[in-house]
Amino acid sequence: MIMPLLKGLGITLSHLFKKPVTLQYPDEMPEVAPRFRGLHALNISHDKAKCVACYLCPTVCPAKCIKVEAGEDENHNKYAAEYEIDMLRCIFCGYCVEACPVDAVRMTQTFELANYKRADFVFTKDRLLEKK
Amino acid sequence: MDTLILGLPVAYYIAMIAKVLVAFVFVLLTVAYATYAERKIIGHMQVRLGPMRTGWHGLLQPIADGLKLFFKEEIIPAQSSKFAFLVAPLVALIPAFISFAVIPFGETITIGGYQIPLQIAAVYDPAGDRVLDVNVGVLYILGMASLGVYGIVLAGWSSNSKYSLLGGLRSSAQMVSYELAAGLAIVSVFMLSESLSLQKIVADQAGFAWYAFKQPVAFIVFFICSLAEINRTPFDLPEAETELVSGFCTEYSSMKYAMFFMAEYANMVTVCAVTTTLFLGGWHGPAFLPGWIWFIIKVYFLIFVCMWIRATYPRYRYDQLMRLGWKFFLPLTLLNVVATGIVVTLLK
Ligand code: SF4
Ligand code: SF4
Numbered sequence: 001m002i003m004p005l006l007k008g009l010g011i012t013l014s015h016l017f018k019k020p021v022t023l024q025y026p027d028e029m030p031e032v033a034p035r036f037r038g039l040h041a042l043n044i045s046h047d048k049a050k051c052v053a054c055y056l057c058p059t060v061c062p063a064k065c066i067k068v069e070a071g072e073d074e075n076h077n078k079y080a081a082e083y084e085i086d087m088l089r090c091i092f093c094g095y096c097v098e099a100c101p102v103d104a105v106r107m108t109q110t111f112e113l114a115n116y117k118r119a120d121f122v123f124t125k126d127r128l129l130e131k132k
Numbered sequence: 133m134d135t136l137i138l139g140l141p142v143a144y145y146i147a148m149i150a151k152v153l154v155a156f157v158f159v160l161l162t163v164a165y166a167t168y169a170e171r172k173i174i175g176h177m178q179v180r181l182g183p184m185r186t187g188w189h190g191l192l193q194p195i196a197d198g199l200k201l202f203f204k205e206e207i208i209p210a211q212s213s214k215f216a217f218l219v220a221p222l223v224a225l226i227p228a229f230i231s232f233a234v235i236p237f238g239e240t241i242t243i244g245g246y247q248i249p250l251q252i253a254a255v256y257d258p259a260g261d262r263v264l265d266v267n268v269g270v271l272y273i274l275g276m277a278s279l280g281v282y283g284i285v286l287a288g289w290s291s292n293s294k295y296s297l298l299g300g301l302r303s304s305a306q307m308v309s310y311e312l313a314a315g316l317a318i319v320s321v322f323m324l325s326e327s328l329s330l331q332k333i334v335a336d337q338a339g340f341a342w343y344a345f346k347q348p349v350a351f352i353v354f355f356i357c358s359l360a361e362i363n364r365t366p367f368d369l370p371e372a373e374t375e376l377v378s379g380f381c382t383e384y385s386s387m388k389y390a391m392f393f394m395a396e397y398a399n400m401v402t403v404c405a406v407t408t409t410l411f412l413g414g415w416h417g418p419a420f421l422p423g424w425i426w427f428i429i430k431v432y433f434l435i436f437v438c439m440w441i442r443a444t445y446p447r448y449r450y451d452q453l454m455r456l457g458w459k460f461f462l463p464l465t466l467l468n469v470v471a472t473g474i475v476v477t478l479l480k
Binding site: 018 | 173175176177178179180181184440441443444445
């Protein structure tokens with residue numbers, strides 16, 4: 001009965017001298033995995049968002065948080081006049097990325113999404129466009 | 133300086149007040165930083181860091197905690213028994229501190245021709261060249277320890293909440309049953325010392341003749357029972373958060389809660405000091421350091437052991453706790469007392 005108790009004490013004592021695994025978060029940033037599913041970004045090609053407003057992503061989205069509105073540009077091409085993702089409802093499943101036929105949407109490694117107002121969690125097209 | 137007040141010189145009173153202040157401030161600081169040390173030590177034992185962000189490595193944490201508690205809203209439950217509710221934290225806190233009055237924390241020092249024993253309730257008797265202290269010191273400590281129970285019982289009963297009541301009931305049962313074993317463990321010490329005066333008990337242990345070596349069973353049982361008596365993990369049933377919310381202090385907030393918290397840590401410091409005095413030779417140690425430093429080192433080591441135990445063991449179940457106390461420790465200490473008696477008689 002005594003030996004296991006002493007062994008337990010020994011284990012805790014040995015842990016005392018180990019290097020803590022704590023990450024001092026705001027000072028030290030964690031390294032997220034390369035395929036981490038964070039905030040979305042709309043890919044750009046030829047200075048325009050690649051999205052062709054095919055509605056595949058709002059259809060597949062299990063949280064129903066993507067809103068796309070199609071428009072017609074000067075070349076009579078379909079494009080997303082409006083593209084919004086409500087981050088409060090998004091479950092970061094990545095289905096939208098998988099569904100997109102033209103590789104127009106991807107997920108970034110940004111995970112600090114806290115905000116002060118509910119309205120600020122709705123990411124509009126300009127906020128989603130990838131930063132160059 | 134030769135004026136006498138109640139038959140004692142004025143210097144005696146000055147020395148007394150100075151000793152009280154020094155000891156009180158020391159215990160208070162230790163209590164404050166014990167909370168910090170506990171979080172740090174347990175943190176590192178769990179491979180975490182513990183508090184890091186208030187001051188350098190979180191050193192200001194106790195102050196921040198104190199300030200926070202001070203500005204919290206004071207809530208007194210409407211259906212509570214007001215007087216008992218208000219008095220309970222004091223009843224818990226004061227005995228924890230006044231036990232220090234009889235603990236010798238250093239050798240007799242000489243200041244300006246006066247011999248001052250480093251023990252609050254003691255005076256140097258120049259006629260007999262000896263230190264006079266409370267000759268029932270151990271009894272006094274045991275008495276104060278049992279007084280502390282009342283604070284918790286009162287708190288549990290007066291809060292008018294079932295969680296508090298159950299917590300209070302548990303702790304009273306626990307404290308009363310472990311007091312017995314702790315008391316019997318002490319009995320085997322003063323069978324050897326033949327005195328209840330702590331000064332004498334410490335003097336007997338000079339030169340590494342520690343009672344911990346002569347009475348290892350009593351030492352371990354006393355330390356464990358003391359942990360149980362002051363509700364430290366693994367015996368912190370009265371506060372079993374998972375089943376009783378916060379036990380007896382569920383309804384307490386603000387400074388009254390802080391008082392229970394302080395009482396808990398002050399009790400820990402006291403128990404460690406008493407264990408040091410009774411079993412670890414008090415302030416005796418190799419001569420290269422003054423006695424009071426040895427005393428502090430020993431007390432801090434025991435406090436570390438308390439935290440170490442807390443980081444290691446899970447909480448006992450209530451029936452296991454009672455079984456351990458009544459069916460294991462009590463017979464063990466009784467046996468120890470009998471064995472000590474036989475050995476002492478045979479050696480005479
Ligand atoms: S990650 Fe999933 S939930 Fe979020 S927008 Fe894409 S499909 Fe919808
Ligand atoms: S699936 Fe791709 S192209 Fe289609 S609407 Fe969504 S982002 Fe645009």
